[in-house]
Amino acid sequence: MGADLRIAGLHVGYGRIGVVTDVDLHVDPGEMVALIGSNGAGKSTLLKAVAGLLKPSAGTIALGERDITGMPPEKIVRQGLALVPEGRMLFGPLTVDENLAIGAHTRPARDEGVASDRARVQALFPVLAERHTQPAETLSGGEQQMLAVGRALMCRPQVLVLDEPSLGLAPRVIAAIFEVLDTLRAEGMSILLVEQDARLALKHADRGYVMRSGEIALEGPAHELANDEQVRHAYLGGRPETRE
Amino acid sequence: MDAAEFFQYVIAGLKSGSIYALVALGFTMVYGATGIINFAQGEFFMLGGVLAVWFHGLGLPLPVAGIAAVAATALIGIAFERVALRRQRSASPLVLVIITIGGSMVMKSLARHLFGPDELSLPEFTPGPSVDVAGVAVERQALWVWGLTIVAVLLLAWLYRRTKLGRAMRACSISHDAARLMGIDTARVAMVSFGIAAALGALAGFAVTPLTQTSWDAGAAIGVKGFAAAILGGLGNPVATVIGGLVLGLLESLSVAFVSSTYKDVISLVVLLVVLFVRPQGLFGTAQRGKV
Numbered sequence: 022m023g024a025d026l027r028i029a030g031l032h033v034g035y036g037r038i039g040v041v042t043d044v045d046l047h048v049d050p051g052e053m054v055a056l057i058g059s060n061g062a063g064k065s066t067l068l069k070a071v072a073g074l075l076k077p078s079a080g081t082i083a084l085g086e087r088d089i090t091g092m093p094p095e096k097i098v099r100q101g102l103a104l105v106p107e108g109r110m111l112f113g114p115l116t117v118d119e120n121l122a123i124g125a126h127t128r129p130a131r132d133e134g135v136a137s138d139r140a141r142v143q144a145l146f147p148v149l150a151e152r153h154t155q156p157a158e159t160l161s162g163g164e165q166q167m168l169a170v171g172r173a174l175m176c177r178p179q180v181l182v183l184d185e186p187s188l189g190l191a192p193r194v195i196a197a198i199f200e201v202l203d204t205l206r207a208e209g210m211s212i213l214l215v216e217q218d219a220r221l222a223l224k225h226a227d228r229g230y231v232m233r234s235g236e237i238a239l240e241g242p243a244h245e246l247a248n249d250e251q252v253r254h255a256y257l258g259g260r261p262e263t264r265e
Numbered sequence: 266m267d268a269a270e271f272f273q274y275v276i277a278g279l280k281s282g283s284i285y286a287l288v289a290l291g292f293t294m295v296y297g298a299t300g301i302i303n304f305a306q307g308e309f310f311m312l313g314g315v316l317a318v319w320f321h322g323l324g325l326p327l328p329v330a331g332i333a334a335v336a337a338t339a340l341i342g343i344a345f346e347r348v349a350l351r352r353q354r355s356a357s358p359l360v361l362v363i364i365t366i367g368g369s370m371v372m373k374s375l376a377r378h379l380f381g382p383d384e385l386s387l388p389e390f391t392p393g394p395s396v397d398v399a400g401v402a403v404e405r406q407a408l409w410v411w412g413l414t415i416v417a418v419l420l421l422a423w424l425y426r427r428t429k430l431g432r433a434m435r436a437c438s439i440s441h442d443a444a445r446l447m448g449i450d451t452a453r454v455a456m457v458s459f460g461i462a463a464a465l466g467a468l469a470g471f472a473v474t475p476l477t478q479t480s481w482d483a484g485a486a487i488g489v490k491g492f493a494a495a496i497l498g499g500l501g502n503p504v505a506t507v508i509g510g511l512v513l514g515l516l517e518s519l520s521v522a523f524v525s526s527t528y529k530d531v532i533s534l535v536v537l538l539v540v541l542f543v544r545p546q547g548l549f550g551t552a553q554r555g556k557v
Binding site: 074093094095098099104106110111113115123124126127130172 | 432442443
């Protein structure tokens with residue numbers, strides 16, 4: 022079942038440059054939350070801090086009852102938070118099955134649930150069963166993203182965090198992936214989603230946050246944000262977006 | 266040169282090639298787990314031989330002395346990683362590589378102090394006349410070298426392919442960050458890799474001592490050759506590394522046959538330079554890593 026993720030007063034930076042400043046954000050159990058904003062707003066940096074790849078300089082991150090602030094990533098995943106990183110970071114030369122097996126690394130080698138979880142992931146993404154002996158790097162972009170999500174599910178996370186899952190993928194593939202995210206949320210998993218396709222993210226999420234220059238500029242129920250004049254103007258194609 | 270004579274050189278090449286392969290596997294494993302070149306790898310070879318002689322001198326039977334030497338060297342490898350390298354993990358790879366050079370000097374000096382400056386030797390594992398292989402006389406000890414190399418490589422292949430630890434090692438060699446996101450304790454993988462690398466080097470040192478003798482300063486030369494073999498194989502997958510070792514051994518041996526024994530030890534340096542200039546990814550390598 023899902024746990025809640027609570028971020029309070031978080032500051033993260035590279036060296037002396039602050040990239041994320043004073044961010045408060047929470048995901049309730051079983052909720053899907055979208056974090057939107059333009060490139061360079063600090064979304065990925067925030068996620069890296071949540072997963073432990075970057076150490077916050079101030080603030081707290083709590084997962085359920087536990088304070089996970091400053092924990093290394095290999096400990097955080099054991100607390101029940103899995104990140105599907107930007108760019109997927111698959112183990113390219115290893116097979117699809119080996120990637121899934123490594124996803125279950127936190128669990129005992131003889132855990133019989135691992136096999137049933139793999140069957141479940143294959144049911145969600147049938148292509149992973151078809152290509153199970155193929156090296157991950159030979160999959161198409163969409164299949165790789167499915168593998169990245171499937172791999173993250175293998176540790177049985179309570180909170181699933183995704184960084185730009187739709188980036189560079191065909192609409193049909195994006196639809197398939199978001200359908201799975203909807204299913205997982207319906208089963209009670211908590212999901213935090215960073216997306217640059219704001220329209221897509223707000224369509225699926227319960228609530229949303231808008232990040233600008235490292236700060237939370239707006240927050241609210243997804244449908245309200247989707248109708249917000251400012252958000253429409255800046256992120257939903259109200260004017261041509263300039264990429265950094 | 267007739268066929269039998271040529272074959273004799275091939276046998277000799279495969280014999281030293283197996284030793285290079287074991288040492289080279291140590292380089293590859295540590296590089297995969299940590300991204301650093303461990304220039305103390307040759308000293309693990311030296312310790313395997315020297316410690317086996319010492320344990321044998323204490324009255325332990327030869328096989329027990331060998332196992333003890335390999336185990337002790339593995340522990341030294343683990344201790345080296347924990348004490349000298351782990352705390353500096355965030356330092357640049359260059360700093361870490363220099364630490365391994367320092368570690369190599371320390372091990373060498375201690376070995377000289379503890380075990381003396383002289384050549385040391387072990388009896389052959391199974392003394393007796395040479396064995397006839399396809400018309401060529403092969404020393405029994407050479408068969409031991411091959412046999413132990415094959416067993417070690419098969420064990421390593423099993424570890425990589427079939428165990429959780431092996432999968433974690435491969436994951437680390439592909440991406441440290443991704444491995445950590447999966448819950449893999451990369452510090453532990455680094456430590457275990459140092460232990461196995463040290464054990465492989467020590468096994469080579471133990472197996473070859475009855476043929477070549479050993480001494481406190483035996484590590485440097487074999488370190489260069491093992492490194493050249495690892496580079497030749499591309500510092501990546503273990504199979505390529507083993508082939509790199511065998512090819513280097515053959516090149517050396519055939520250079521004695523066709524050129525002159527004077528240049529035997531230059532071969533590995535030439536191979537090293539040619540590979541680095543012409544084909545830095547090694548004979549079989551495809552990927553490129555940015556480190557070191």
